[in-house]
Amino acid sequence: MKKFALSLAFIALIFTSCSSDDTEETVKTPVTGEITGDLTVSKTYAFGNYTLKGFAKVASGVTITFEAGSTITADPSNGEDAFVILNGGKLIAVGTATEPIVFTATTKTAGSWGGIIMYGDAPIVNSATAAAPQTATSEDGLVLPYGGSNAAHNGGTLKFVRVEYAGQVITQNNKEQNGFSFYSVGSGTILENLVSYKGNDDGFEFYGGTVSLKNAISYGNSDDAFDWQDGWRGQESTNWYAYQEGAANYGMEIEAKGVNNAFFPKVTNITLKRAAGTVTEAQTEIQLDAIQFKAEGNGDYSNILIDGYKNQTTPTTKNGGVLQIRDITTYNNQVVGGKIKLTNVTINNSDNIFISGATTFTVTAASFSPAANWGVTTTATGASLTAGNWSTVNGASLIK
Structure with a gap:
């Protein structure tokens, strides 16, 4: 009886080994789609290739999720483009080192679109005399208010995300966008392993807020690699890498x-x-x-x-x-x-x-x-x- 049981176990092991060896790796097929307008319902965009048309705005109370490996491509032939997370909205874009989430443009030209813009209600300071909480108006062309008293504001999680060819400048020093623009974003937001590649303005810009940025690359951006104002006060930022080439200003421009x-x-x-x-x-x-x-x-x-x-x-x-x-x-x-x-x-x-x-x-x-x-x-x-x-x-x- 023992010999019979052992024989059955041995046969099962053989079949299990063969089954494991013969299993083919599943190849994911990317879906396609379009992203545009006001995003008012929470949604997960499956792994795929998406076209961004216009200013897509994540509304307050809405969470938009992109699966790892997805590509979102702005098409400037249809007008100005940007991906905007309004205060109260969340973006969950968690890629991996091998499957990053990439936001790019059809033209592959610096300044083709407005990049990722996130709003929060974390503290800012832009006046020595005004009482807290203070607010300001965005310079991205949307003319939206930002600022507040919610230091722990959470705009979502961005990991292994690359933004390419952004930094759209519509009116110099008045209506400008960057690779990543963070308006009074709070410490509850996670920003890790982000790349801003060959934009026409700053790679990363903070407008006040308390968020920190870890493992960031600003490569080939025309203005500053890293820039901030309005009393940004992130405390846990680390591993910033800037490479400037062609035409560029500061590695880091710091003001309050x-x-x-x-x-x-x-x-x-x-x-x-x-x-x-x-x-x-x-x-x-x-x-x-x-x-x-x-x-x-x-x-x-x-x-x-x-x-x-x-x-x-x-x-x-x-x-x-x-x-x-x-x-x-x-x-x-x-x-x-x-x-x-x-x-x-x-x-x-x-x-x-x-x-x-x-x-x-x-x-x-x-x-x-x-x-x-x-x-x-x-x-x-x-x-x-x-x-x-x-x-x-x-x-x-x-x-x-």
């Missing part, structure tokens, strides 16, 4: 709308690289810095690797620098006042360390108070990112 805040953002593990021959986007300004502080911008930054911010000789002569302090108020209140901290900074292939934005002050290492707020080393490693399909375009890795 002229308000001397008691709070500040914190970012660790930063790499800012500028390709040889890269010129400034706006030739009328000194915009060749890895990092620029202005209008009371401040913050705590550490483990920073900076490479390639050299002097520009053509089409006009400009100084290249690691750090520019734009105005005397920022110099006095934030640098001397001890609210700008940059530690473990390694500088390669850059002509100047400091640039003063006015003749009324001179930035030096001795300007920082306490002295430990500025620290140059040779050991900074910068951003630590894992390569994969999420960070690869046309077969080329974006992590250089």
Whole structure:
């Protein structure tokens, strides 16, 4: 009886092994569809290829989900496009390193569409005299209010998402969009492993809020790689990688709308690289810095690797620098006042360390108070990112 039972078990094992070996891997077939207009009902978009037409707006109380590997393609031939998450709405776009979710454009040209725009009601500051909570009006052409008192606002989860060819500029300095635009987005929102690729404005821009950004690549964007205003105060941001080429402004542009805040953002593990021959986007300004502080911008930054911010000789002569302090108020209140901290900074292939934005002050290492707020080393490693399909375009890795 025991022998018979053992024989049955052995036969079952053989058939199980054969069945496992003969099983073919399931190949998913992408669906197709169109996304447009006001999205007023929660929906999951299955793995597929979708055409984005116009401003698709996720309404308050609605959750829109995209499955991993999906591609959403803007078609600018039909007018202005963007994917907008209104305050109270949520976007769940969770890709993987091998199957990212990609938002792109048919034209493959910078500035073809408006990118991802998210609204919340987390705190902002744009006035030194107005009482909290403060609000402002968006500069994306939608002219929507943002700001509030909900620091934990949750606009959803974005992981392994790449935005390509965004940064639509309709009216310079008035109606502009970026790769990712975060208007008073709160700390309940998860932003991880995001790529902004070859846009015509900023890669990532924060308009106040408390959200943090982890594992981010800003590659080939025409304005700033990372930019913020309105007192953005994310505390857990890490692993930021910027590569600037062609025409570009700052690696990081930091401002706080002229308000001397008691709070500040914190970012660790930063790499800012500028390709040889890269010129400034706006030739009328000194915009060749890895990092620029202005209008009371401040913050705590550490483990920073900076490479390639050299002097520009053509089409006009400009100084290249690691750090520019734009105005005397920022110099006095934030640098001397001890609210700008940059530690473990390694500088390669850059002509100047400091640039003063006015003749009324001179930035030096001795300007920082306490002295430990500025620290140059040779050991900074910068951003630590894992390569994969999420960070690869046309077969080329974006992590250089």
